[in-house]
Amino acid sequence: MLDHQHTTNQKIHFLKQKYTSCQSCKELCESRSQVVFGSGNLNAEILFIGEAPGANEDKNGIPFCGASGQILQDLLQSINYDRNQIFITNTVLCKPPKNRNPKANEIKACNERLNQTIQAINPKIIVTIGNFATKAITKTKVGITKIRGKPIETTINNSSYTIVPVVHPANLLYNGRNPVIFQQMKDDFNIIKKIINKKTKHQK
Ligand code: SF4
Numbered sequence: 001m002l003d004h005q006h007t008t009n010q011k012i013h014f015l016k017q018k019y020t021s022c023q024s025c026k027e028l029c030e031s032r033s034q035v036v037f038g039s040g041n042l043n044a045e046i047l048f049i050g051e052a053p054g055a056n057e058d059k060n061g062i063p064f065c066g067a068s069g070q071i072l073q074d075l076l077q078s079i080n081y082d083r084n085q086i087f088i089t090n091t092v093l094c095k096p097p098k099n100r101n102p103k104a105n106e107i108k109a110c111n112e113r114l115n116q117t118i119q120a121i122n123p124k125i126i127v128t129i130g131n132f133a134t135k136a137i138t139k140t141k142v143g144i145t146k147i148r149g150k151p152i153e154t155t156i157n158n159s160s161y162t163i164v165p166v167v168h169p170a171n172l173l174y175n176g177r178n179p180v181i182f183q184q185m186k187d188d189f190n191i192i193k194k195i196i197n198k199k200t201k202h203q204k
Helices: 002-019 025-031 057-060 069-077 103-107 111-121 130-138 169-174 180-202
Strands: 046-050 087-090 124-129 152-156 160-166
Touching: 002 087, 002 111, 046 111, 046 130, 057 124, 069 103, 069 180, 087 111, 103 111, 111 130, 111 152, 124 180, 130 152, 160 180, 169 180
Parallel strands: 046 087, 046 124, 124 160
Antiparallel strands: 152 160
16 A cells, blocks of 8 residues: 555656646647646545636646635535545646637647546546546547536546546536536535445445
8 A cells, every 4th residue: 555655656746747847738838827737635536637727726736726626625525525535637737828728739738647647546436527528538529418427437548447527616606506506516426426435345
């Protein structure tokens, strides 16, 4: 266990060093003030993958630290999890200009880093937040509203992972914190919890 922890630390440290001055995406390099690598527990059972850093994240260097981050925290609490227990990163590590969507070539440029992060953390479950992360990981063409909360098995670097796509917390903000949408999001987080419990039981 300690060996695994040590190796994970080394791999994440190496990746952070490698990408901290990455210049692969011209527009993103001009728009970012820093590369937001990801944060959290290196022994996490759950790895969350968002879309891209926004203004708050770019300023603070931490993914999901604004209003969306608070919603994520509330959702985690609803399944008795804490932010300190998970690891969270994004599909692209640098803030797009004017909060635009990441482009296909930018997602592709950051994909090897994402796969290596997944391999280093080796979580029990990967939660993809929103369309961009879900497409980048599962290659699906189905929109998030149709596949949210539906587990997908996928192979990344020869290892198989369970993916659960969820709606982006920002969606709740765009919809005036609609309680129906919030309940759907909590239901999806319950599915995450059930899968974790099942996997933990099988390990005993
Ligand atoms: S988004 Fe990823 S690949 Fe593009 S410049 Fe930032 S770290 Fe490099």
